[in-house]
Amino acid sequence: MDTDRLLRELTEFLRIPSVSTLPAHNSDCRRAAEWVAAELRRLGARDVQLLGSDVHPVVWGVGPEVPGAPTLLLYGHYDVQPPDPLDEWTAPPFEPTVRDGHLFARGAADDKGQVFCLLRAIEACGQSPVNFHFLIEGEEEYGSKVLFDVLHREPRRTKADAVLVADMAYIAPGWPAVYTALRGLAYAEITVRTAKADLHSGEYGGAAPNAHEELCRLLGRLKGPDGKINVPGLYRAVRPPSKAERARWNRLPFKDRTFLTRRVQAKALVGMKQRSVLERLWALPTFEIHGITGGFTGDGAKTVIPAVATAKVSLRLVPNQTLRTVERQVAAAVRKLAPPYVTATVRFLHGCDPAVIEVTHPWFGLLARAFKEVVGRGTVAARAGGSIPVIPALRQAGAPVILTGIGLPDDRLHAPDEKLDLQQLWDGIAVFKRFYELLGKNGV
Numbered sequence: 001m002d003t004d005r006l007l008r009e010l011t012e013f014l015r016i017p018s019v020s021t022l023p024a025h026n027s028d029c030r031r032a033a034e035w036v037a038a039e040l041r042r043l044g045a046r047d048v049q050l051l052g053s054d055v056h057p058v059v060w061g062v063g064p065e066v067p068g069a070p071t072l073l074l075y076g077h078y079d080v081q082p083p084d085p086l087d088e089w090t091a092p093p094f095e096p097t098v099r100d101g102h103l104f105a106r107g108a109a110d111d112k113g114q115v116f117c118l119l120r121a122i123e124a125c126g127q128s129p130v131n132f133h134f135l136i137e138g139e140e141e142y143g144s145k146v147l148f149d150v151l152h153r154e155p156r157r158t159k160a161d162a163v164l165v166a167d168m169a170y171i172a173p174g175w176p177a178v179y180t181a182l183r184g185l186a187y188a189e190i191t192v193r194t195a196k197a198d199l200h201s202g203e204y205g206g207a208a209p210n211a212h213e214e215l216c217r218l219l220g221r222l223k224g225p226d227g228k229i230n231v232p233g234l235y236r237a238v239r240p241p242s243k244a245e246r247a248r249w250n251r252l253p254f255k256d257r258t259f260l261t262r263r264v265q266a267k268a269l270v271g272m273k274q275r276s277v278l279e280r281l282w283a284l285p286t287f288e289i290h291g292i293t294g295g296f297t298g299d300g301a302k303t304v305i306p307a308v309a310t311a312k313v314s315l316r317l318v319p320n321q322t323l324r325t326v327e328r329q330v331a332a333a334v335r336k337l338a339p340p341y342v343t344a345t346v347r348f349l350h351g352c353d354p355a356v357i358e359v360t361h362p363w364f365g366l367l368a369r370a371f372k373e374v375v376g377r378g379t380v381a382a383r384a385g386g387s388i389p390v391i392p393a394l395r396q397a398g399a400p401v402i403l404t405g406i407g408l409p410d411d412r413l414h415a416p417d418e419k420l421d422l423q424q425l426w427d428g429i430a431v432f433k434r435f436y437e438l439l440g441k442n443g444v
Contacts, residue, residue, distance in 0.1 A: 001124070003426060007103070010116045010425075011096040013078075014105040020079035020142045026055035029138045032078040033057045036115070036136050043122055045134065052146040056138035060157065063122070063132030069440055071131040073160035075394060076115035076167060077140035080107035081414045088416035101422050108420035109411040111140070114166040117406055117425055121432035129440025133160055137390070140167075143187075143350025144389040151393050158397040162363050165391070166432070168405030170424075171382050172253040176371045176431075178364055178379045179403040181282070184317030184354035185387040186326050190334060192218060193343040195307040198295070204305055211294055211309035214342050219289060219311060221337040227271035227280075229287045229315070231333040237320040241283050248381060249278050263410055282383035285326075286316040316385065323351045352389035361400040366442060370435040375427050379404065386413075406431075 018032035019025040033050055040048050040061035050057035056079065083093035083106045091097040096105035107113070115136060122132065135157060137147040151157060171177040194209035223229050241249070256277050260269055271280040290313060295306030317326055331346045338344035359381050368378035388403075395401050406428035412418045 001426060001429065003422075006120060006425075006429075007098070007422070010103070010113060011105075013112050013116060014096045014103075014107055015094055017083075017094045018079050018107070018138065019082050020056055020139045021082060029056050029079055030054065032112075033059050033136075033138055036078055037061070039119055040134055043119065044128070045132070052150040053138075056146050058138070058147050058150050059134065059136040061132075061134040063134070064128045066128055066131050066440070069130045070161040071133060071159075072436070072439060073133040073135060073158065073163045073394070073399070074118050075135050075137075075163055075165045075390070076118065077111045077137045078107075078115065079138045079141050080110070080112065081141050083416070085416065090417055093416075093418075098422070102419040103422055103425075104417055104419045106418055108418050109169070109407040110413045110418065111167045113420040113425060114405055114407070114428075117428040118164070118166050118432055121429045121436060124429055124433040125436055129436050133157075135394075140388065140390070143352070145350070147390055148393060151390075151396075155396060158394050158399070160397070160399050162361070162399050163394050163401045164432075165388065165394075165401060165403045166405045166428075167388060168384060168403055169407030169409055169411060170405075171380060171409070173408060174375070174377060175253055176375065176377065176379045177382045177404065178359050178367065179384045180357050180359055180381050181319055181383040182355040182357075182391060182403070183282075183285075183385055183387055184321065184323055184326075184352050185314060185389070186317065186323055186330065186351040187312075187314045187349045188327075188330065189310050189312055189347045189349065190215070190218070191308065191310040191345050191347070192338065193308050194341070195305075198307050199305040201303040201305050208305050209341060211306040212292070214339070215292065215294070215309040215311055218334070218338055218342075218344060219313075222333060223287045226273070229285060230337070231287075231326075231329050232336075233329050234285060234321075234326065237322075237325070238283075238285065238318055239320050241279065249276075252278075252380065252382065254278060281385045283318055285318055285321065287313065288315075289313050316387065317354050319354045319356045321354060323353050327351070350389075352387055353392055355388070355391040355395075355401075357391070357395075357401055357403055361402075362442075363400060363402060363439065366438040367402060367404065367435050370431050370438060373434055374431045 016032045018029045036059045037048050044064045045061035048061040052058050093106040139146050192215045194211045199208050292311045294309030296302035296304050334344050334346050372378040406424045
């Protein structure tokens with residue numbers, strides 16, 4: 001394995017600032033899509049197309065035909081999260097840097113590095129052992145609208161014997177995983193208005209309502225200090241994990257203290273204390289505040305009572321909940337909890353339903369065997385707290401979805417100094433190469 005060449009090629013991919021949520025990076029998203037398309041052609045794929053959008057296209061391709069072999073659909077995404085706050089990066093986020101065996105860059109683990117791993121595993125096979133189809137999108141971090149539109153018009157794109165998604169992590173170092181559930185997502189902006197326009201804090205302070213204050217009170221009513229979300233009906237659909245699933249979780253190498261000190265790096269964990277940390281992470285809905293705007297936030301001072309304030313928030317949804325129901329519940333709760341002298345509105349930006357994945361198909365056994373042969377341990381089944389919007393749509397054609405990955409729990413996804421352990425990458429290429437070979441021999 002020519003690791004120097006592979007590192008140069010991945011670095012080239014990671015240098016493209018393909019931030020899908022920021023229009024200023026539309027041309028970069030297009031450039032990243034073209035990079036992926038060129039790689040598919042280099043692997044011998046035919047019918048390579050950019051679908052659905054000029055700026056965030058879905059890259060589609062069909063690998064060399066292998067008569068009699070099964071068809072594996074590879075899904076991934078080339079878009080990345082915004083890199084802010086920039087001053088917390090050790091090196092610039094789009095200037096990939098290697099330190100102590102780790103590659104630091106935005107997108108290193110989520111998901112450019114893992115897409116790269118899947119593609120380089122095909123290259124390592126030499127002659128393709130199976131029929132590959134490719135769906136690599138550019139809006140996963142912003143709701144996957146383009147891909148949903150493509151699949152609505154052309155559902156045949158998901159037709160395959162199985163779908164492989166490498167956008168996840170090991171459950172712990174040395175413990176590869178396959179995932180049985182993903183949480184859904186409802187992302188929204190909550191806006192409150194208290195007056196027609198901003199007011200002078202000297203002339204009106206003490207009598208005029210303040211939009212920031214009212215927004216903070218509203219947010220505090222929506223989620224209490226005990227971690228419970230005060231949205232009527234929200235927990236009605238939530239089902240606790242079974243005894244068997246709890247038993248499997250108890251066997252995983254997860255320690256609350258290690259999670260706090262090494263991953264969260266805070267002074268305490270919060271949330272519903274009567275539930276285990278893994279249950280809080282995997283089996284309960286969440287409500288998080290991502291940012292608040294309004295009034296004056298620039299340098300210096302401006303004595304103003306803001307008339308409008310907005311909070312960006314999201315809820316993670318668990319199996320049995322649905323996006324549309326939760327959106328209605330949240331909108332009703334905001335109307336109910338806002339005082340009568342405040343106009344409160346909710347605008348939903350994007351979201352997805354949760355996903356439940358059966359891991360009983362024989363191909364999961366082949367993946368476990370590939371990991372066992374390469375890294376010394378087969379996969380364990382776990383849930384994930386994150387979301388991949390398109391997973392339910394990828395399952396519509398009936399193919400099993402294999403959700404796995406080569407990341408590590410401390411890869412700092414969506415945060416400054418995101419990284420990918422290079423040994424994980426080299427091992428991952430060998431694992432997926434072996435998986436493809438096993439599919440070619442045993443997967444029909």
